[in-house]
Structures are given as structure tokens and as C-alpha cells.
Amino acid sequence: MRFSLTVAFSLIAGAALAQQTADAVQPEGSTTGAAVATTEAVAAAQAAKDAGEPVTAENYIVAAANPLAVQAGVEVLAAGGTAADALVAVQLVLGLVEPQSSGLGGGAFLIWYDAETQELTTLDGRETAPLAATPQLFQTKDGEPMGFFDAVVGGRSVGTPGTPALLEDAHTRWGGLAWSRLFDTAISLAEDGFEVSPRLAGLIERDAERLGTFATTAEYFLPNGTPLSVGTVLQNPEYAATLRKMASEGADAIYTGAIARDIVETVQTAAGNPGVLSELDLAVYQVKERAPVCATYRDHEVCGMGPPSSGALTVGQILGMLDSYDLAELGSENPESWRLIGDASRLAFADRGRFMADSDFVPMPTAGLVDADYLADRAALLDGDEALEEVEPGNPGFDHSRNWADDQSLELPSTSHISIVDSFGNVASMTTTIENAFGSRLMTNGFLLNNELTDFSFRTHSDGVPIANALAPGKRPRSSMSPTIVMKDDAPVLAIGSPGGSRIIGYTAKSIIAWMDWDMDVQQAVSLPHAVNRFGTFDFEAGTSAEDLAPELEALGFEVNVRDLNSGLHAIEIGETLQGGADPRREGIALGD
Numbered sequence: 001m002r003f004s005l006t007v008a009f010s011l012i013a014g015a016a017l018a019q020q021t022a023d024a025v026q027p028e029g030s031t032t033g034a035a036v037a038t039t040e041a042v043a044a045a046q047a048a049k050d051a052g053e054p055v056t057a058e059n060y061i062v063a064a065a066n067p068l069a070v071q072a073g074v075e076v077l078a079a080g081g082t083a084a085d086a087l088v089a090v091q092l093v094l095g096l097v098e099p100q101s102s103g104l105g106g107g108a109f110l111i112w113y114d115a116e117t118q119e120l121t122t123l124d125g126r127e128t129a130p131l132a133a134t135p136q137l138f139q140t141k142d143g144e145p146m147g148f149f150d151a152v153v154g155g156r157s158v159g160t161p162g163t164p165a166l167l168e169d170a171h172t173r174w175g176g177l178a179w180s181r182l183f184d185t186a187i188s189l190a191e192d193g194f195e196v197s198p199r200l201a202g203l204i205e206r207d208a209e210r211l212g213t214f215a216t217t218a219e220y221f222l223p224n225g226t227p228l229s230v231g232t233v234l235q236n237p238e239y240a241a242t243l244r245k246m247a248s249e250g251a252d253a254i255y256t257g258a259i260a261r262d263i264v265e266t267v268q269t270a271a272g273n274p275g276v277l278s279e280l281d282l283a284v285y286q287v288k289e290r291a292p293v294c295a296t297y298r299d300h301e302v303c304g305m306g307p308p309s310s311g312a313l314t315v316g317q318i319l320g321m322l323d324s325y326d327l328a329e330l331g332s333e334n335p336e337s338w339r340l341i342g343d344a345s346r347l348a349f350a351d352r353g354r355f356m357a358d359s360d361f362v363p364m365p366t367a368g369l370v371d372a373d374y375l376a377d378r379a380a381l382l383d384g385d386e387a388l389e390e391v392e393p394g395n396p397g398f399d400h401s402r403n404w405a406d407d408q409s410l411e412l413p414s415t416s417h418i419s420i421v422d423s424f425g426n427v428a429s430m431t432t433t434i435e436n437a438f439g440s441r442l443m444t445n446g447f448l449l450n451n452e453l454t455d456f457s458f459r460t461h462s463d464g465v466p467i468a469n470a471l472a473p474g475k476r477p478r479s480s481m482s483p484t485i486v487m488k489d490d491a492p493v494l495a496i497g498s499p500g501g502s503r504i505i506g507y508t509a510k511s512i513i514a515w516m517d518w519d520m521d522v523q524q525a526v527s528l529p530h531a532v533n534r535f536g537t538f539d540f541e542a543g544t545s546a547e548d549l550a551p552e553l554e555a556l557g558f559e560v561n562v563r564d565l566n567s568g569l570h571a572i573e574i575g576e577t578l579q580g581g582a583d584p585r586r587e588g589i590a591l592g593d
């Protein structure tokens, strides 16, 4: 088994939790997993989502991007498992049924609330740049940035996967059921087959040319040259074999031995665009425990993943700036609310672009960026009635030299978010990714390899000034993933997160505002039409009432754009009951008991 840097703590906490779970009486009112996660229950959860209503549960609940994955998690929880156990089961099934978004070849961030210690912990399972990579990895011979997909497709973009090690670490710390048992559903589905979903089929068709680049990937997604169609029963015996190995050997099965050699060979021999990932990179990979980053918003603490993610800092900055404005009074349909949200986002993204990267490699003003006085100064910039004409990074409290970064990533829809609450009161909020849809398009042993390295800046300098998010060996690329747990009076009240590239930040912040200020339940909050602003256009969700806001915000001076906005928010409210909401833009559900 692999252990993270905090091995001693892991062993003690893991053993204690195993005992806690073993001693636990089956929660009152709970039933076996098979009885809870029935086809009828899934249909009812889907109907609730379609009706715009949350799913309510008393004991435990899972919200994630695919019903089969949710069912696997619910079965584990019903059997007395913890949220960490369920997280493993959900991720392993997602890697099969939603392979375009996340899996064993990718990375993830987890924020965990431990009911026993009443503490929050974040685990960083982000991919690392290979030790042999140079800062110029994504530059042409002339020193210019490569085209995005020229960089993505192939071995060059593949970072050392972190998800297998994170799953093992989370289970070692907080799991209760046997590790190998958590693989059962995913193995059965991989061997017996599952029906290709409309979303997966649509994305395969759209990406057929790139998926056709490499034989192994093409054979799986484009059998006989034809994209898999909706409802095809798809088996993945190679994935099943990988899972069986990992079930018995732990994450080492991925990081050492035959599978590690296959990953490296796949990367290094990728025709036309090989990479430099080595067996050493895999062997030395470590999950990092990091302090959660929290920002205060309306008597709540909004907590999430700090660097190398920009998620919690940028969500926290947006909310921190808005704290002094009465969005509840203004309401969700008032353009003034959206002016404030839009410009708070632009200011936060300006800081994100300049300061945020892997703080193990570059000095970062992490605390300064969410300092209340600093955010009050930034919030004062929002005092006018029109869009800000100029948006510049601020001067957060900082005692190191400053870098300048430019956002080079063209982040397209991929990634997945999982929220889980177990019957012990533990909460897991994990965002998981292989970056672009289908990652690098390289596949081995039944899973796709990530293209996470393209989340680095392709340029190393701008006008001679170094960019914080430039690539370095062993460094983790800046992320936008924002797995969040909102706390009130030291207790968790909301778990939430989303896919969506750098728009993840806007989706998450907006949903928290909807839930907190506009009194929406979690389903209403995740369903609310999107209006998100990063650093460029103010984007309004096509085909929704958000379109009506576009001309009004344009009149205030914003550059507007109406487009599809593919979030995948999965949220759980933790109150007297548990309420789950699943994003209507994707195929997921919330289900519990």
C-alpha cells in the first residue's frame, strides 16, 4: 500500500474509523444497499430532478454525475460504509461509465469533514509534471505556444496520475469497509457491460477524429471505426482486470509494476506527440494533505482546496467581496445583483491570473488573497453602477516577490464532482478530472490518461516577467476545481462543486449565493440559469432566462456572450434532513435513504 506524507496519522485515524464503523449499528430506517439503490429509486430521483425538486434523505446521500455510480455509492453507505468508502466506489464506476471526465488516469481534490474530530482536511491528488519535463514543453521550436490540441492529444500532456493514490489515502484515513469490497460494483459493470449514455455517445461522436488517433482508444470508443451509440452495452475487461489488481494490491498496482510500465510506454511511444513521463514519476508520486482555504460569507465559512487549485481562493474572493452587498434584498433577477457578481468575479480572476499556482514552487499570498481587509478594499471598487472599465490585480498582503501569470488554458467540458454524506455525519466533496474530454486520448489497461499538464501556462514569461503557473518538473498545474464544504457554527451545512474548466469557480460561487442569499433549495440552486464572468465576456446560459439578463448587463458596459454552459453541480444540504441536488445539464442524480 502507498502512504501519503502523513502516514502515521493515516494509520491511526484509519484504524480508529474502521473500528468506529465496525462497531456502528446499522442506522435506524436504513436498509440494504440493494433495497435503497433500486431502479425505481433511481427513477424517482431522476423524476425529482426533472421536477426541480431536491431528493431528501435521513441517513446518507450521494450526488454524482451518473446513476450507476451513485447507486454504487449508496450500496456502500447502506452497508454501513463511510463517505470515504462510497467515494472509492463512486469514482471507480465513474471511471467506467463517464470515462471522458475522470478516472484512474487523472487527478482529484477532496475536502473532507470528519464527524468525529469535527475537522476539515483537504487532500491534493493533483497530477505532477514529469521530472524530465522542461518549462518549454508546450512551445514550438520558435518558442511560441503550441496549438492547444496539438499539445493535448498524445503523451506530452500526461501528468503523473493522482486519483488512485488519493482514493487509497482517503480510504486508509477514513474508510470502514474492506478496500477490495469497494471494487465489486465497478468490476461487475466492467465485465457484464453497461449501457452507453446519451452524453457519452454524443461526446464520442463529437470527438471521433481525435479518439481515432491511437489504436487502443479507437478500438474501444470507435469499434469498426464507428462511434459507440446510445444504449450499446459496453464491456471493459481490461478495466476490470486493472480493478481486480488494484483491489488486491492497492494503488501500488497503478504506480509500480506492469500497469505503471504500460502507462509509461503508452506516453513515451505516442505517435507524433510522445511525452516524458517515467516509471520514477509514478513511483514517487505522493498525495499531499493541505490546510483548507476558507473565506467568510454571511456568517458561514466557505472552505475548499487551496493551491495548486485556484478554486477556494477565487470562490472565496468573489464571495468575500460580495459580503458587504445585500444580494438577498436585490434578488436573483435584478441586473444589479449580476453586475456585482460579474465584477467581483473579474477582480478575483485578475488576482487568480497573477498570483495563483502551485505554492510548493512559487511564493503565493494565499492568506492575503482572502484577508477580510484586503477583500473590503477590493469590494469598494464595486461601488459604482456600471461595469468596471479597468480590472487589475490587487495588492494582497505578501512578503515575497511577485510573478505575473496569464491564463493559457482552453478548458473544455470535462471533470466530475461527487458530494457524499454518510450516516456518521462525515462529508466528502471531491472534484475529479482527466482535464479535457477524454484527456490525452491515450488509453491503457482500460482507462484514459489525463492531459492535465496543459493546465500549465504554455508561456514561461510575459514581457520578461516570469509566469507563476509555468511548468516545472514535479510541479502541479494550477486548477480551478472547487470542491467545497460550507460551515456554519463549526458544522457542515453544504457540500458542493462542479466541473466546467475555469467556469467551475463561477458555477460554484453562484450556486452558494443562490442557496444562501436567495433562499433556494439545493436543486433550485444548481438548476438556476448561469451567468458567469471570468476575465473576458460575461457569459449567459443559452436557452434559459439568463439570456434576458444579457442586454441589461451589456447596457451596463459588459461584453456579453450567450452560450451553452455545461456545469455539473452536485450539492448536498446538511440540515435536519439531507437534501441532494443534481445538475439538470448532466446525467447525474442524488440518491439516499
Ligand code: GLY
Binding pocket: 411, 415, 433, 434, 435, 436, 452, 455, 478, 479, 480, 481, 501, 502
Ligand atoms: N482541468 C480542470 C481543472 O483542474 O480545473
